[in-house]
Amino acid sequence: MPHDAVLRTERTRLSPFAWADGEQLLALFREPEVRGFLLDDVIVSPAWMADEIEQSRERFARGSAGLWSVRLAGAADVVGFAGFREFFHPPELQLLYGFLPAQWGKGLATEVTASVCDYAFGELGFDEITAATDLPNTASARVLRRLGMQLVRTTDDGPAGTALFALPRAVWLRRQAAAEG
């Protein structure tokens, strides 16, 4: 399977970040309710967005995982994003996601993040997936717990502290097997 795969879930279609999505992605990352926790409320520039797209394309090209634009099945507009991005020094790939507020409360983030985790474990051979959330971002923590992620530790990083979560491959496979009955 190519490492820049288009993924499909029951309700969505995921395509790797592409230049053609740049404007819609910039609007998504600038959305006040999206940027609050995700970007500490910073209004990112077109150059920042272009750099994210470029880094994502490079990670897919290297056979690793980048970020995907999320559209509702059969629709044209980008309503969210999900995938993997590097944080920290040395860089560590972490799961990241965000949706327009109009799409919240429907389980789309849970559906989409499950799909990218499945891809990372199944196609890319990841041993573990990690994620970090601002401590007050309880909706995001609920998404991670629904995936089976466990809280590893909390730190003082960021404006209100950070929660670090991890999902080992073995736990994911066990949950998948249980779900398939």
Ligand SMILES: CC(C)(COP(=O)(O)OP(=O)(O)OC[C@H]1O[C@@H](n2cnc3c(N)ncnc32)[C@H](O)[C@@H]1OP(=O)(O)O)[C@@H](O)C(=O)NCCC(=O)NCCS
């Ligand atoms: C984090 C974020 C994606 C969570 O969105 P969300 O809508 O709460 O998450 P989901 O799409 O998984 O929806 C789950 C909610 O929908 C409900 N729901 C409705 N139908 C559902 C379904 N079919 N399946 C699962 N959940 C469903 C659930 O009960 C749940 O509500 P609850 O958490 O109050 O119990 C969203 O808040 C966001 O985009 N925030 C801005 C970006 C951000 O902070 N990203 C995280 C960076 S670490």
